[in-house]
Amino acid sequence: MREIKAEDCVSKCGAPENDEAGLPVVRRGAAGIDLGSEVHWVCAPKVGGVGREVATFGATTPELEKMAAWLKERKVETIALESTGVYWIAPHEVLERHGFDLTPVNTRELARVPGRKKTDRIDCKWIQRLHSCGLLSGSFRPAEAVCMLRTLVRDKATLTAEASDWLRRMQKSLDQMNVRVLTTGAGAWSALSRIR
Numbered sequence: 001m002r003e004i005k006a007e008d009c010v011s012k013c014g015a016p017e018n019d020e021a022g023l024p025v026v027r028r029g030a031a032g033i034d035l036g037s038e039v040h041w042v043c044a045p046k047v048g049g050v051g052r053e054v055a056t057f058g059a060t061t062p063e064l065e066k067m068a069a070w071l072k073e074r075k076v077e078t079i080a081l082e083s084t085g086v087y088w089i090a091p092h093e094v095l096e097r098h099g100f101d102l103t104p105v106n107t108r109e110l111a112r113v114p115g116r117k118k119t120d121r122i123d124c125k126w127i128q129r130l131h132s133c134g135l136l137s138g139s140f141r142p143a144e145a146v147c148m149l150r151t152l153v154r155d156k157a158t159l160t161a162e163a164s165d166w167l168r169r170m171q172k173s174l175d176q177m178n179v180r181v182l183t184t185g186a187g188a189w190s191a192l193s194r195i196r
């Protein structure tokens with residue numbers, strides 16, 4: 001796959017000549033990110049603050065770090081990003097570490113607007129424009145400690161369910177070998193099943 005670098009892809013957005021036309025801008029330092037599995041499209045204000053520009057970054061951690069530096073260079077304070085599948089998690093964590101105010105946005109909210117072509121470049125500009133006008137509401141994202149606890153609880157539930165499956169598999173294998181644990185050592189088997 002061809003590596004895409006931000007400096008190769010920075011270009012003018014196809015925005016109207018007067019970027020202030022239409023809805024009033026309430027967030028000057030706002031950016032929008034259209035996330036993908038391999039490439040993230042980012043639209044942010046230009047370094048001088050007048051107009052917008054688009055850049056693409058890869059989905060690897062070094063590329064996400066470059067994205068954060070690129071956004072800081074443009075004095076971005078708040079970022080709206082699509083919360084597509086699991087693709088948003090890594091960029092969210094990296095950008096949060098860099099101190100940005102992040103707004104994960106439900107993709108259904110963005111898709112409700114008719115008459116718009118659907119491309120990654122247009123989507124990132126659209127996300128940036130709506131966010132700069134204050135029109136996007138973020139999805140709920142709990143604190144990091146709660147996310148870690150939630151992951152731990154889910155993993156425990158998965159391991160508990162898998163333990164039961166493995167006990168059944170062991171029982172089946174023992175039955176096939178004509179070893180009758182349930183009749184000879186029911187106490188040991190029930191002790192094994194309580195190890196959850």
